[in-house]
Amino acid sequence: MGKATLKGLMAHKLRLAATALAIVLGVSFVAGTYVLTDTITASFDNLFKQVTKGIDVAVRSQETFGGATTGGETRDPMPESVLDQVKAVDGVRVAEGSVTGYAQLVGKDGKPVTTGGAPNLGVSFNQDSAFTAGSTVRSGRLPSRPTEITIDAKTAGDTGYKVGDQAKVLFQGPARTFTIVGIIGFGEADNLGGARLVGFDLATAQKVMNREGRFDEIDAAAEEGVTPEQLRDRVRAAVDPRYEVLTGQQLAEDTAASINDTIGRFLSTALLAFAFVALLVGGFLIFNTFTIIVAQRTRELALLRCLGASRRQVMGSVLVESVIVALVASLIGLGLGVLIAGGLKALLSGFLGADIPTTGVQFRPRTVIVSLVVGLVVTTLAALIPALKATRVPPVAALQPETAFAPTGFRKRRIVLGVLVTAVGVALLLAGLFRSEGNRLVNVGSGAVVVFFGVAILSPLIARPLAGVIGWPFARAFRLPGALARQNAMRNPRRTASTAAALMIGLALVAFVSIFAASIKASTTKILEDSVTADYILMNDNFQPFSPEAAQRLAEQPQLAAVAGMRIGPWKLNRVGKTLTAVDPAAYRQVVRTEVTAGSLDGLASGGLAVKDTVAKANGWTVGENVAMEFPRTGVEQVPIKAIYKDNSLNGDYLLGLPTYERAYADQADSQILVKAAPGVAPADSRAAIDRVMADFPNVTVRDQAEFRDEQGRQIDQIINLFYSLLGLAILIALFGIVNTLGLSIFERIRELGLLRAVGASRRQLRSMIRWEAVIIAVLGAVLGLAIGVFFGWTIVRALSSQGITEFTLPAGQLLIFVVAAGLAGILAAVLPGRRAARIDVLRAITTE
Amino acid sequence: MAAATVPGDATETLAARAIQVTKIYGQGQTEVRALDNVSVEFPSGRFTAIMGPSGSGKSTLMHCLAGLDRITSGQIFIGDVELNKLSEKQLTLLRRDKVGFVFQAFNLLPTLTAAENVELPLAIAGRKPDRAWVDRVIDAVGLRERLSHKPAELSGGQQQRVAAARALASKPAIVFADEPTGNLDSASGTELLGFMRRSVDEYGQTIVMVTHDPNAASFADHVLFLADGRIVDEMANPTAEKVLDLMKKLGG
Secondary structure, X not given: OHHHHHHHHHHOHHHHHHHHHHHHHHXXXXXXXXXXXXXXXXXXXXXXXXXXOOOOEEEEEOOOEOOOOOOOOXXXXXXXXXXXXXXXXXXXXXXXXXXXXXXXXXXXXXOEOOXXXXXXXXXXXXXXXXXXXXXXXXXXOOXXXXXXXXXXXXXXXXXXXXXXXXXXXXXXXXXXXXXXXXXXXXXXXXXXXXXXXXXXXXXXXXXXXOOOOEEOEEEEEEOOOOOHHHHHHHHHHHOOOOEEEEEHHHHXXXXXXXXXXXXXXXXXXXXXXXXXXXXXXXXXXXXXXXXXXXXXXXXXXXXHHHOOOOHHHHHHHHHHHHHHHHHHHHHHHHXXXXXXXXXXXXXXXXXXXXXOOOOOOOOOHHHHHHHHHHHHXXXXXXXXXHHHHHHOOOXXXXXXXXXXXXXXXXXXXXXXXXXXXXXXXXXXXXXXXXXXXXXXXXXXXXHHHHHHHHHHHHHHHHHHHHHHHHHXXXXXXXXXXXXXXXXXXXXXXXXXXXXXXXXXXXXXXXXXXXXXXXXXHHHHHHHHHHHEOOOEEEEOOOOOOEOOHHHHHHHOOOOEEEEEXXXXXXXXXXXXXXXXXXEOHHHHHHHEOXXXXXXXHHHHHXXXXXXXXXXXXXXXXXXXXXXXXXXXXXEEEEEEEEEEEOOOOOOOOEEEEHHHHHHHOOOOOEOEEEEEEOOOOOHHHHHHHHHHHHOOOOOOEEEEHHHHHHHHHHHHHHHHHHHHHHHHHHHHHHHHHHHHHHHHHHHHOHHHHHHHHHOOOOHHHHHHHHXXXXXXXXXXXXXXXXXXXXXXXXHHHHHOHHHOOOOOOOOHHHHHHHHHHHHHHXXXXXXHHHHHHXXXXXXXXXXXX | OOOEEOOOOOOOXXXXXXXXXXXXXXXXXXXXXXXXXXXXXXXXXXXXXXXXXXXXXXXXXXXXXXXXXXXXXXXXXXXXXXXXXXXXXXXXXXXXXXXEXXXXXXXXXOOOOHHHHHOHHHHHHOOOOOHHHHHHHHHHHOOHHHOOOOHHHOOHHHHHHHHHHHHHHOOOOEEEEEXXXXXXXXXXXXXXXHHHHHHHHHHOOOEEEEXXXXXXXXXXXXXXXXXXXXXXXXXEOOOHHHHHHHHHHHHO
16 A cells, blocks of 8 residues: 555656645745744844853843833933942942943934934943953944044944044934044944944943933942852842842843844744745645545545555555655755745845844754644645545446546535634634734634635635636637636636635735735825824934924924924833823924814823823723823822823824923933924925924934825835735745646646647647636636735724724725736746647547547 | 559549558567558548558558658648648648547547537637538537537437537548447447438548448448558448458458
8 A cells, every 4th residue: 555655656746746846835934934033033142142241240220111112121220329339249349330322323424324123322331341341342442532432343334434533423412423433343243233333431421311320231240259140149139129130141141032022023923924824825735736636546546445445545545645745845845944044034134124133044953843843734634635535435436437527516515614614714803803802913813714714615616607707708808718718717616716715815915915005005194184284294214212402493493383292101000001192282283183072282281191082981081080100210190181182093092291201201302293384484495494403313304294105105015015025925836736736637638638639729729728727717816815805904904993094995906906917927827737738649648548 | 552542433532642651650679560551542522441450550540641640651641731741730720620530539528518519620710610511410410409518418429429510510621530439339339320421422521430340331432451550451332241251351
């Protein structure tokens, strides 16, 4: 039996090749994702180990507010007195305080130096050689005077700055010009994981970054004979429990982990999701291939049964075949994964502009195990139903003439099962979208997958009429080849449907993404139209807050009627993290329309809180009531509610009066400025006035409403394009599916093709027949996919209406292009099968029995 | 031996002819001489049967005459056209426009109805069918009632009659039939052969049929006997008994 399986496998190796390719691609994506994220993680681990070299113990504030404005962690700086406490601990040889904050270098071209998402940091340098071991001075020296800075080697390389050059640096406060006295690296690395670094001496750093009298971190080195752990415990006993005390090693691990959490985990989750889609599509392809192979081997299997093979042996032979295919394909996929990791990295940095550091390629056992298991499980699961079908072949089938058509039984059962599965999928999807409990993302994802299965079960029922409709114009336009193609697409609806299903998944996701993007864009436009009366929107493109001085100086311009700076801050309500926006109501009311249902926004002028109506209702708040707000700096404070407003997708849930904000937060910086021009001032004049002021704040971009809308659109498109390229893999696999099905069908119809040739059909006509069949299948998949994609898009846009996505938009032109593209892809998929069909030997086709 | 000429009027044109045709498969040790210097003429409006034991080359001769297979040496003409000089594409067009086929099995496309199968060569050529002619052919094979049926819904005999109607529908210069009754019971076979006979008598169709059934051969005007790639005998106005006798003689 085993021998028969192996022989069978060899006989079908060509047919299995395309199947195997689907697994190879899916598995390589999984392996590539792991290799890439492992490599990035390892790079950061190494980097921070290097940077914290020489530090035995580090002291810093407990993390108080996560998810703050800069996207990272927020820790309140410590008073300088903590340093004295640390120095006094027995066993401390030396201890120094340091600060880290926002500082952004301006390039020689006058434009601020940017990153692909990593921070622009200003840091102070320690003096003791123990602490500076982590960084390497590549040229020049460390800064020692208030006018001196060092920059990292990567930034130096990018900007062309050399030691001795003058450079401007931006802060949250006023910008200043410094002399570059040194260029540093970190061991082998030229920078710290993509961050731009400007180094100052301690006193200067404290001053320019608003840290006077305070430290962000205190580093200590132990005396001879004291271990870091011992010292950590002693320091911990000596300082206030508000402060976190770590060994240098812990600090390195912790810092690397926090970056890896945000970059690595996000990255691997997102990429694995795409790998999953690819494997799902691959699964359909395997199912399809094995189903066709079993159907074609009916006589062979029946013969085996006649000769005494048990059902179990027949099933085993199909499953063993799938396992062998899976193993070979997974191993190839694993190897390809290493290459794909490089490709993924390039794709990500290309699209997101993210600097992804890499040391050596990390190839872990986990990568191998997961890849092989995933490949095996997907393949055997997909082959299970065909294997079961194989067991149902009765021995007498070997003696009977072949039936021309696949049986079309179980119609009722299929309808019931299909409807049931689809309903479960939709329920899961809706539960994930509209209920707040549970893991919503998992619910949405699994719901979508189940919907795909449900529709795939149902699709054979509609494949025949649908293929008929889609094929009609081809039959009209291309005469006989078109008509035959249409009929071939209709003759085995299960095969057509499951081939199309693979493409359906990819198209559904692509359509969903495009609908989602179009809806976001339309919603942005609507918000701008409905709520924003400002003429200009000013913000930093990395979402870095900037100096409030900009808003102050703009307010002095006579060409401008209203200048509203907006500050964002994290806070806690009953220990649950929230975000608020702080505004000056006098200016804000002129730039943003807010419908107030109770109280007045003007009340915010003296401080206090305004709340969105739904939030107020949920908490049972009314105007005049106090809310216990916990702020990073001042702790819990009772803040009175001054107004309740309707959602305008812009205010968010909470608006805070500026006086309260200034008291409650250490850093005072605007995240955004909305500007309204004075009445009667020409747009060019108001723009000129703004540009004149903002020339001193080059890290802030000025946009009018149209420019702002375009920029938003551009950013969305960038992400969408990344999605498209990743989904492209799933679509590529689905196209292999079409190639495969057509190849197998041709094998099955070789006598028909021979007959056609014998009675005078040209090769060209056969090619055209195969081509239009492929196009019909592809368009069928695209149409099904679009239907699902529109449904997904609609539900998700509805679910996110509270997040400001209020408009549901169907990008009809784009969706139409997808269908046409699917058809063109079908033409491509038909090239090889068509060539094979045209090449068949007429004589052999009609004479071989 | 001299060229076998199927007797007929001296003024009759030739629908097909083979001149010193040799067909060799394989090379060296495995060389097989399927046709050995065969010369034969098929006048228009005649029904010729080619007989011979398995491996005698009768099917090869038919395939070569029909332009389905290339010959090693010699010449083959369909009408005035020499097949050797045609490209693959021209051969396809010739089959489409000048030749009709009836095979032993698998004669029809399963996705097409009986009517569509009958008109298949015309559809391939993109020609409008001659309605009156097609209707006449369909009536002659008695398929009027079955036109909208798919092949799977037809009996073997009905399928072969559809195939025969298809072969005639495009008014080919010559029809080749390869064991057309091989898969049929004798009643269905007789019905089909009767139709072929009538098409020769009434419409002047030229038919060349390969068979090893003496009864089938008895419907022909003339029988050629092949053995080892050579024409070894021939018989005019055959009957089943005479053919059987000759076969015994040749075989013995």
